[in-house]
Amino acid sequence: MSIQEGNNANIKWIGVTSVLFGVLLIANHGNEILRQFVIVPDSVAESAVVADCRPDELEEENLSLKECHLMVSNVQIILASSPSWFRPVSVCLYLLGFLFALFSLLSGMRFITSPDSAQRSLRASFVSLTAIDFLIFATVSTTGPLLRSIYLWPNLLWFFIHLALLAAVVSYNSGSTQEVN
Amino acid sequence: MPNKVERSKVFSHWLIAISIFFLFVSSWWMLALPLPSENFTYRQLPFQLHKNIGITIFLIIIWLLTIRILKARERFHSSIKKSEKLAERVHLVIYFLIASCCISGYLSSSYSGWGTTVWWLLDLTSWAEENDSLNILFSDFHLWSCWVLLLAVVGHIGVALYHAFKNDQDIDKMYRW
Numbered sequence A: 001m002s003i004q005e006g007n008n009a010n011i012k013w014i015g016v017t018s019v020l021f022g023v024l025l026i027a028n029h030g031n032e033i034l035r036q037f038v039i040v041p042d043s044v045a046e047s048a049v050v051a052d053c054r055p056d057e058l059e060e061e062n063l064s065l066k067e068c069h070l071m072v073s074n075v076q077i078i079l080a081s082s083p084s085w086f087r088p089v090s091v092c093l094y095l096l097g098f099l100f101a102l103f104s105l106l107s108g109m110r111f112i113t114s115p116d117s118a119q120r121s122l123r124a125s126f127v128s129l130t131a132i133d134f135l136i137f138a139t140v141s142t143t144g145p146l147l148r149s150i151y152l153w154p155n156l157l158w159f160f161i162h163l164a165l166l167a168a169v170v171s172y173n174s175g176s177t178q179e180v181n
Numbered sequence B: 001m002p003n004k005v006e007r008s009k010v011f012s013h014w015l016i017a018i019s020i021f022f023l024f025v026s027s028w029w030m031l032a033l034p035l036p037s038e039n040f041t042y043r044q045l046p047f048q049l050h051k052n053i054g055i056t057i058f059l060i061i062i063w064l065l066t067i068r069i070l071k072a073r074e075r076f077h078s079s080i081k082k083s084e085k086l087a088e089r090v091h092l093v094i095y096f097l098i099a100s101c102c103i104s105g106y107l108s109s110s111y112s113g114w115g116t117t118v119w120w121l122l123d124l125t126s127w128a129e130e131n132d133s134l135n136i137l138f139s140d141f142h143l144w145s146c147w148v149l150l151l152a153v154v155g156h157i158g159v160a161l162y163h164a165f166k167n168d169q170d171i172d173k174m175y176r177w
Helices: A012-038 A055-061 A065-081 A086-113 A115-141 A145-177 B004-030 B044-074 B082-112 B132-166
Strands: none
Touching (some): A012 A145, A012 B132, A055 A065, A065 A145
16 A cells, blocks of 8 residues: 655645735844835934934833933944945835735745645745845855844744755645655 | 635635744844935835835734634534634634734824825825824833734644644634645
8 A cells, every 4th residue: 555645744834924024024024124215314413413312202112211321222233234235225125025024925925825826835935035135145254244143043043944845845846746665 | 615705714814923933033124224314215115115014914913703603603502612612712813913003003103294105006095193292102112012913823833733733623724724
């Protein structure tokens, strides 16, 4: 008697985790795109304007005066450490990542109900997301230590998540065609 | 094949899921931006977007609740499993928490003196005078209800993953497009 090992194994988890990480990645990349649109070069944080830390606002936000001043430094760190090409390149990469995350979410949903027909699109989405993670990593690596400290580690985590999911989708393919006696 | 209502429910579920995670991640980030003043306007766009997404989620929740109530009437005489009953209650708690986050956020914003423009198209009429103590009260309520919501969402995802790994059919309908 022969059974198809891949068909017997529970492969639903691949689709479900793809959907879960797709949702989280859309949120993450959406926020990154927003960040790039909010913190723009030549904005007020680059000039010598001092933070406006009104006592009532500090109380409202539960902040110390020092924290209030450091919030401006937070923006200055991004502006001072971003080369001029960084913003347009990262907007493009995060936008692409956002779209492929959406694609992986939809493919993951299809994979749960019909894995055979959705497998190709799910594989394509993870190949693209892994490539985008790699490109973001390479882009940030060429900047200074301040940006690297913000971006590199979370980016590496996403890279391995997508690599693991890609391996899972690819192994489903080989598992389903391998016959076990 | 799922019908139109089922499809729109699935769509709403995932739209709300993405929006809630986006609101969490963006709020943690935007609250570290410089406090608003004449010079520093970094918070303007993220806050408007935050409020707009919150208002939209609230409207979707009202719609989903309406469907749920109408369906509950239909199923009044039919017997449902214990686990389904529990799931129904948990969903209602999550809806309640989402609505609480939205309402407290809206009230906090109303008492803060900052206006709200719905998707940059419609200015919402300001019905409340600026009031710092009420703003802080509702802002605290917003904060804590959102932490509880995050906890509930984590539980919800944990249970969904459990059913997926167990390979039962309980969650399949949420992935049917």
